[in-house]
Amino acid sequence: MGSSSEKPQLIIDGKRIDGRAFDELRPIEMEVGVLKNADGSAIVAFGNTRVLAAVYGPREVMPKHVALADRAVIRCRYRMLSFSAEERKSPAPSRREIELSKVIREALEPAIMSELFPRTTIDIFIEVLNADGGTRTTGITAAALALADAGVPMRDLVAGVAVGKVDGKLVLDINKVEDMYGEADMPVAAMPSLGRITLLQLNGVLTHEEFVEALALALKGIRKIYELQKEALRKKYVTTEEA
Amino acid sequence: MGSSSEKPQLIIDGKRIDGRAFDELRPIEMEVGVLKNADGSAIVAFGNTRVLAAVYGPREVMPKHVALADRAVIRCRYRMLSFSAEERKSPAPSRREIELSKVIREALEPAIMSELFPRTTIDIFIEVLNADGGTRTTGITAAALALADAGVPMRDLVAGVAVGKVDGKLVLDINKVEDMYGEADMPVAAMPSLGRITLLQLNGVLTHEEFVEALALALKGIRKIYELQKEALRKKYVTTEEA
Amino acid sequence: MGSSSEKPQLIIDGKRIDGRAFDELRPIEMEVGVLKNADGSAIVAFGNTRVLAAVYGPREVMPKHVALADRAVIRCRYRMLSFSAEERKSPAPSRREIELSKVIREALEPAIMSELFPRTTIDIFIEVLNADGGTRTTGITAAALALADAGVPMRDLVAGVAVGKVDGKLVLDINKVEDMYGEADMPVAAMPSLGRITLLQLNGVLTHEEFVEALALALKGIRKIYELQKEALRKKYVTTEEA
């Protein structure tokens, strides 16, 4: 959404810059159980955005004073690897990463039955391997798989996707170029079978009507991603090419 | 005390740059109990210098190993808000702020009956809202009010003021311009009714005789400020305009 | 080993730049017990490289969770004072200092009978006062003396020295210029009477044969240094000028 003198045309002949229809997801890849040590892990790719999620826990909390008497604490860290974006990212945690760690944790909290594991911690590490838009929602989608892989009891999976407004049109699953030159970016995550929205952010400008439409489009995408998640948990690996 | 090619004339016709006599305080405002959450609070202004002090405690210490068996610990932080000075101040604590936090704590310690509250902490936060010279002594004056407002038992109030030497003259309660272009800045704080000096710093050059005179001038100013403090505690709000 | 357009000739007429033979140590000074407060201390100089080591312990560990049930923990910090090198060194710990603190600790661990003091700490502080090459091995040599001075039971002393390759020749105890313009720097430390190598690093390029020869040269130098260490512990002060 930055202003730039060289904004490319993002919609040509009713198609998006990468040839997709407005409501079309990028090719999706999901692989569950990719690490030996982590209790659960998954890699999810939406197009060129590729994110690793790893889960440890429920396990003992250190330092102990962080523990809660009535539930597990969830600890969550979202990170961009230094070479994952076009410009090298300094390894010090950015304000953006700190904010996203929080909203991602809050997107996952409603799904985890943390009341079953008082005085423990469930640690979620999200590492962006390659960033091409939608890293937070891809990360949430991967983290839900990693949690399931770790055997953490959940009310539902959580799946996420970003809707954007580009050249005046609402489009599903925006990539980096659409994010950068578009008018709005709205990441949404939800527990699909329960109809519960657990992450909702808007960065950009929408009318009231556009917002309602954008939210519906996001939820439609989330339901598709949810089906892939369930399949990936059965098969340990799935891509939309196959599907 | 910085050298500069454009030092203004600081004494004109026996008056100071803002029209005051040598031993005249700036207009003073004191308001006690300005915050809902803090156990005690006060805002004190000396001219354009305006400082907020807030006190919590005596309360439980975290981490516990900081606690003392025979007395409350006093924790004190002096801070300049980033927009309080002419140049924006970075929010990272400066070496100056670290030193001032210490000397202000040591200026207040002798007045607080901390032996009555072993294993607890009394936390003092001093926030400079606008800086025009004398922020540490204004802060001490405000902190003493906030401590009293919090009901912390004290041997006496503490009041402070800075004496300066400008254009060769000793003057009371220097402002920023007098500090910057003057020859000396000597902040003093005391427990007025007990005659105990609890803060004494000198930044600049004085002869032995000037020092003795400057100290007496400071103590004279402190006694006036002390009267205003007592009135403010009775009335919750006082200004020297009214007085 | 940095490349530079102005590399000086390091070997002239079979002598090194400071007149030494290839297998000759610099003048060595050792003084034991130089500080009042530390449990043990020593200053060791190899030529212009001068290092202070101080030891506290075995003593109580803070924070307690760092303690080990079956042995003392060794804590070790290697530091360059800011004026010890040609360019002023920032006081923040550099990555080099962090690495050297680790390899020095690991060079001393095998010598210390830490199993005798479970749940305690032995703290070793190494401060480089002036750096002219070989600071880590000089530091190890000083630390061993400080440990002995503190009465810490040891299997053997540890002594160290660096071998270098300069102008194609292997030379003992390289100084800064030889390090900077030479082809290799290989610091070695050992427990001499037990024949145990506890530090071994190579920074540079050697053939297999050169490496074997360099290692033998280092061990030869270490045995000489060891004799000086033992004498210094008897006399509290020794130099090779005297010897």
Place this chain on the structure above:
Amino acid sequence: MSITPEQPVIPKLKYNAILNVLAKGQHIDKRPLNTYRSISIKTNVVPNAEGSALVSIGSTQVLAGVKLDVGQPYADTPNEGVLIVNAEFLPAASPTFEPGPPDENAIELARVIDRSLREPKVVALDKLAIVPGKKVWIVWVDIYVMDHDGNLLDASMLAAMAALASARIPRVVSVDPNTGDVMIDRETREDRLPINKYVCTVTVAKIGSYLVVDPNLEEEAVASARLAISVAEDGSIVGMQKMGMGYFTEDEVKKAVGLAIGVAPSLIAAIKSAVQP
């Protein structure tokens, strides 16, 4: 690492009592669910700041200040000023706030405000170049929470908006044509900082199944989630942030947005009247 915060324990009895009040269409302090506590906005309270505002919503107090510095533009917007928003929760403001650098809550608050100012182009950054491509105004917005009685975001946004709208730009004394060095005179402030439009945030809390605007501290403690909606004076939605460990249904989101659009004009009017020249 973001970590589940410790929650105050609310006795069931008290929780039910609160729900009973809400069921009557009232906040626990008796105002209707869709109205704010009393709002006060005082501008120009910090002489050394180019703009400043002290805002209270009920007992919540926030001080925001604007400082203007001369600096370099970002490479991709060479002819625009730079806007930087920071927030700090002063330890004076609550017994639970610790001194130290901003935590994730303060960072999130600053970033939500930053986006809500940036996306709808609230500040006319394109009018803040001094030497195009080289020297521009850097607009620092620093927000300090002084007293915490709930709804810090909306109070902070009011303070930031009022501080910006009341800020005046220091006089540019000279520009060196060769070096691009700029001399300014901070003592003389001239034009207002150019503002394109006014924006506010409306935070809607979900307590049980009730949606309420401007929750106070006690209400926040029992809310399962909050949704902040940033609204511009033209009624467009210019930012959104779900906060808290709970969730919203699609219907709840739509209702919350409706509430926000309904109440926003009164907040924007309050800012405007506080910054009248």
Place this chain on the structure above:
Amino acid sequence: MSITPEQPVIPKLKYNAILNVLAKGQHIDKRPLNTYRSISIKTNVVPNAEGSALVSIGSTQVLAGVKLDVGQPYADTPNEGVLIVNAEFLPAASPTFEPGPPDENAIELARVIDRSLREPKVVALDKLAIVPGKKVWIVWVDIYVMDHDGNLLDASMLAAMAALASARIPRVVSVDPNTGDVMIDRETREDRLPINKYVCTVTVAKIGSYLVVDPNLEEEAVASARLAISVAEDGSIVGMQKMGMGYFTEDEVKKAVGLAIGVAPSLIAAIKSAVQP
């Protein structure tokens, strides 16, 4: 401060069992003492990096990436590019790794790799000047340990070497002759990063009195010390680092170096085949 790490407690029985296996000339996973677990090297796995490699040795997984930036040379090497190596042990990689800045182990690993690349001039930095004396390529090598099953150093070195050897340099669009400003086009990558020679490290662990290459995590836990030997493709020794709380005798050091020189060619061959154009 470097501090004695907490060691896993290994029951005597188990320790003896391991020694019995080693006595038969085998690792506990049955391979001969002087051979590696199976090695996999995949290059160009991160599109946004100029070079990248995902390496596994058994279950140990390391991802390395190379980013190229335009920057200033060091004062003492004005006509050479700059090489910077960092390593991080991701908390995902082991239950014992904590999030946060690199600890002494990660810093040591990065510095051993840095020296092993720098001393034998693996990267032809002298070919990486853009405007001599003013603008050169900065070569960032970032190493992330993703899964820890022992021998992180050798896996990291393979990943760094393969990422460098497969990296391509972005196109230089223009150089301003006056300012020395350089514009690059990251989307178009052209020549390979120039590599003078290939290097690997071989880590030899001492367990009891046995010397073994490529220890896995279980073996590392019982090793008293490790010696990492960096070997170039011409057989020269280009770095060395003793690690761990134990010691080596002079004879053991010589044997370890012999082992390293023996096995290094197979590692270097593995890198070369992975980065074939």
Place this chain on the structure above:
Amino acid sequence: MSITPEQPVIPKLKYNAILNVLAKGQHIDKRPLNTYRSISIKTNVVPNAEGSALVSIGSTQVLAGVKLDVGQPYADTPNEGVLIVNAEFLPAASPTFEPGPPDENAIELARVIDRSLREPKVVALDKLAIVPGKKVWIVWVDIYVMDHDGNLLDASMLAAMAALASARIPRVVSVDPNTGDVMIDRETREDRLPINKYVCTVTVAKIGSYLVVDPNLEEEAVASARLAISVAEDGSIVGMQKMGMGYFTEDEVKKAVGLAIGVAPSLIAAIKSAVQP
């Protein structure tokens, strides 16, 4: 946050014993109340520093070094060199000192010394411009406390003053008239750093109602407060700092100042004789 430090517990019996000694006009080590322990000042002890001094007062030991760098002047003093003073309490110096960045005590000590050097213009900074307005000498004074037996400030000030007065300036090899780039030769040191006047600090401790100079560690433990008075060689007072949790009466302050002015000349003489050319 500054926090009340933990105080050593002094048994009443011991405290009274100390007061009894003081009542006889003696420190607990038998010297008169207004005299220092034996002072040693050795200069040029660190070859790599442009100036250095190792000072002991009794068992207290402090090492100070001066490094000179070429850098930019401050904007408001374009034709003057820059003076920067840092202090660190080495963990070697006391069982109570922790490794890490300087704490409030070290920062206070450095700042008191900084002001005592800066206000009376001890270093002739106006003679330290190389290219006026562009390049000046940066004078780094780094102070390390090596052994703590009380009165760190006075020992540190002696060390700083002696290191400055014995420092020599590296040769300026060349100045590029266009860029202002300066090349220096650190191996060749030429003129002394220009010193306008000598300054020392005298720390007076209050124990019971006694005022004593140069308290040792045991005396500091029972002192209720300390007053450091900076005195120049012309007898003027050039700095002051009250330290500690107690107080002084107006009379006590005056007496302490008298003590300081009385003893300062002997300290300044000690510095001067140590730095004779």
